[in-house]
Amino acid sequence: MADANIKSRHIPDRLQGRGARFLKSWESLLVVVAILIFIANSLASPYFLDPWNLSDATFNFTEKAMIAFAMAMVIMAGEIDLSVAAIVALTSTTMGYAATQGFDTPALVVVGLAVGLVCGAINGLLVTRLGLPSIVVTIGTMSLFRGIAFIILGDQAFTEYPASFSFFGQGYVWWVFSFEFCLFLGFAGFYALLLHKTNFGRAVYAIGNNQTAALFSGVRVARVKFTLFLLTGLMSAIASICLTSRLGSTRPSIALGWELEIVTMVVLGGVSILGGSGTIGGVMLAALIMGMVTFGFGLLNVPGIVMSIFIGLLLISVIALPILYTRFKRRITQ
Amino acid sequence: MNVLLRNREALLVVAILVLVALIATRFPGFVEPANLGRVYNDTSILIILALGQMAVILTRCIDLSMAANLALCGMVAGLINLAYPDLPIPFVILAAMALGAALGSINGLLVWKLEIPPIVVTLGTLTIYRGTIFLLTNGQWINAHQMSETFKRLPRADLLGIPTLSWFSILIIAIMFVVMGRTALGRAFYAVGGNPHAAVYTGIDVGRTRFFAYCLSGTLAGLAGYLWVSRYAVAYVDIALGFELDIIAACVIGGISIAGGIGSVPGAVLGALFLGVIKNALPVINISPFAQMAISGTVIIIAVAVNARAERRKGRVILKKAEAH
Numbered sequence: 001m002a003d004a005n006i007k008s009r010h011i012p013d014r015l016q017g018r019g020a021r022f023l024k025s026w027e028s029l030l031v032v033v034a035i036l037i038f039i040a041n042s043l044a045s046p047y048f049l050d051p052w053n054l055s056d057a058t059f060n061f062t063e064k065a066m067i068a069f070a071m072a073m074v075i076m077a078g079e080i081d082l083s084v085a086a087i088v089a090l091t092s093t094t095m096g097y098a099a100t101q102g103f104d105t106p107a108l109v110v111v112g113l114a115v116g117l118v119c120g121a122i123n124g125l126l127v128t129r130l131g132l133p134s135i136v137v138t139i140g141t142m143s144l145f146r147g148i149a150f151i152i153l154g155d156q157a158f159t160e161y162p163a164s165f166s167f168f169g170q171g172y173v174w175w176v177f178s179f180e181f182c183l184f185l186g187f188a189g190f191y192a193l194l195l196h197k198t199n200f201g202r203a204v205y206a207i208g209n210n211q212t213a214a215l216f217s218g219v220r221v222a223r224v225k226f227t228l229f230l231l232t233g234l235m236s237a238i239a240s241i242c243l244t245s246r247l248g249s250t251r252p253s254i255a256l257g258w259e260l261e262i263v264t265m266v267v268l269g270g271v272s273i274l275g276g277s278g279t280i281g282g283v284m285l286a287a288l289i290m291g292m293v294t295f296g297f298g299l300l301n302v303p304g305i306v307m308s309i310f311i312g313l314l315l316i317s318v319i320a321l322p323i324l325y326t327r328f329k330r331r332i333t334q
Numbered sequence: 335m336n337v338l339l340r341n342r343e344a345l346l347v348v349a350i351l352v353l354v355a356l357i358a359t360r361f362p363g364f365v366e367p368a369n370l371g372r373v374y375n376d377t378s379i380l381i382i383l384a385l386g387q388m389a390v391i392l393t394r395c396i397d398l399s400m401a402a403n404l405a406l407c408g409m410v411a412g413l414i415n416l417a418y419p420d421l422p423i424p425f426v427i428l429a430a431m432a433l434g435a436a437l438g439s440i441n442g443l444l445v446w447k448l449e450i451p452p453i454v455v456t457l458g459t460l461t462i463y464r465g466t467i468f469l470l471t472n473g474q475w476i477n478a479h480q481m482s483e484t485f486k487r488l489p490r491a492d493l494l495g496i497p498t499l500s501w502f503s504i505l506i507i508a509i510m511f512v513v514m515g516r517t518a519l520g521r522a523f524y525a526v527g528g529n530p531h532a533a534v535y536t537g538i539d540v541g542r543t544r545f546f547a548y549c550l551s552g553t554l555a556g557l558a559g560y561l562w563v564s565r566y567a568v569a570y571v572d573i574a575l576g577f578e579l580d581i582i583a584a585c586v587i588g589g590i591s592i593a594g595g596i597g598s599v600p601g602a603v604l605g606a607l608f609l610g611v612i613k614n615a616l617p618v619i620n621i622s623p624f625a626q627m628a629i630s631g632t633v634i635i636i637a638v639a640v641n642a643r644a645e646r647r648k649g650r651v652i653l654k655k656a657e658a659h
Contacts, residue, residue, distance in 0.1 A: 139583060140583070303473065
């Protein structure tokens with residue numbers, strides 16, 4: 001009897017706890033922000049709610065968000081990868097070069113993914129083998145990778161891609177759902193499972209919280225970190241394939257400044273820049289928010305740079321508000 | 335040799351000399367004093383900025399907003415000159431520095447009072463500062479013909495045969511040398527970065543020290559803003575875009591540890607000079623300017639690797655001493 005009692009009390013408690021935790025969580029704050037921006041957008045322009053428009057809006061964030069998922073895990077493990085945008089550029093120019101040499105679409109994809117993996121492996125080796133701080137390593141490789149892209153391409157552009165290559169950035173899978181958006185959803189699911197349901201994901205949290213403790217409790221820190229850098233390289237390559245296919249052309253200056261936008265996306269998604277905490281759901285919401293803001297401002301003919309002010313303010317205020325709120329509450333209760 | 339390896343500044347001097355000698359074998363004109371002076375002059379702004387960034391990095395923070403701060407202050411200096419062409423230039427410089435200090439203090443306050451991680455704060459203000467330039471000017475440029483002659487002449491004017499721009503950097507190096515080595519604030523920068531908890535027990539307010547570091551980097555960014563705009567005689571939204579990473583690279587090459595607490599004024603200066611020599615030499619010896627990024631990237635990685643080894647060796651020595659007792 002007592003046993004049953006405990007059980008029946010236990011289950012609702014847990015549910016209640018989970019619900020309450022969600023309401024207080026970062027993700028719920030993001031949901032509110034997202035809804036507010038959605039309403040503001042639909043009030044601002046009658047064209048916003050058109051399904052094709054909404055579908056177009058997804059291109060503003062899908063490519064960056066795919067990288068952001070992998071970047072989120074790198075940051076959760078207490079590292080950072082600033083070279084992602086340069087990997088996008090290098091992958092894109094290499095594929096462009098390969099295309100002029102007569103490579104077909106499948107071969108181009110293989111080349112792209114290989115370049116991304118090699119770049120990721122270089123970052124990973126420098127960080128794990130030499131024990132260098134990732135922020136400096138990736139500032140270096142950022143110049144290196146983009147520099148190689150400039151050596152390959154100079155100030156030229158590649159525009160000759162096979163016709164079938166345009167599917168990745170311009171194809172639609174089902175009615176208004178673009179291939180890119182489906183890829184984004186797929187990766188969101190994949191990374192959510194990887195981070196929240198596997199030992200690998202648990203290891204990432206452990207490393208981010210206390211690397212030494214993780215090492216002594218049997219986590220292969222170097223191997224996990226290396227894998228994470230491989231993943232950011234791979235995701236950058238995939239994003240690059242989509243972007244190159246969508247634009248139909250390549251310049252070495254492609255994706256310039258993306259690294260900071262992606263880090264902003266991750267931090268806005270509630271991932272602590274110090275490592276050890278965050279969720280993939282948060283990153284996904286932050287990507288949606290940034291995409292909607294970009295699109296809404298675009299509908300209102302506001303220049304992109306003004307949008308960046310808004311993103312900057314959003315980043316600082318979203319992080320400052322909970323801190324101010326807890327202080328305010330503490331002051332009242334005392 | 336061992337002493338040389340352990341002394342990062344000496345190592346850098348040797349590296350720069352070897353680099354210059356290598357360049358001289360292919361282009362002897364590079365080592366003429368007049369040309370070396372030009373290279374130094376070219377690097378002056380980077381030196382000033384690297385010294386500001388050094389103070390911030392020493393306290394275990396980072397200032398990604400420095401280039402945006404520079405661009406905004408430079409634009410405001412240009413706008414002031416546009417509105418009041420007769421205003422003496424020292425006032426314009428002071429205004430730019432004051433604005434830079436104010437922008438730096440915003441970073442500092444957010445780091446100090448709200449305890450938001452520095453990288454997040456400066457990532458946010460980076461986009462805000464650069465966006466503000468657009469709001470101020472609606473994306474318009476200030477071109478050379480709109481600036482007054484005195485505004486443009488100052489950095490180029492000769493003083494004892496050296497351009498004023500170089501004098502500015504020499505002055506800042508001297509000031510920073512005194513600040514870092516001879517003042518309580520300078521020592522506090524090192525203490526806070528070396529061990530924040532210990533710093534608290536010695537009576538140093540960690541947050542306030544970081545705040546001052548940001549004010550310092552902001553002020554120097556403001557000064558550099560005027561120098562940049564007047565030297566290149568143009569101001570627009572995207573000036574110095576991406577330069578924040580060059581500044582950090584100069585610091586890292588100069589042996590300033592990104593983990594805080596380690597670094598010196600000569601190190602930062604030499605790190606900036608190293609990048610400056612590479613940047614100026616590549617076109618001279620017929621290496622494509624497109625290869626420049628790849629080369630500086632490689633240099634950064636090598637420099638970090640060398641520095642990291644030096645740091646690790648130091649740690650091991652201390653441990654051995656402790657074991658011996």
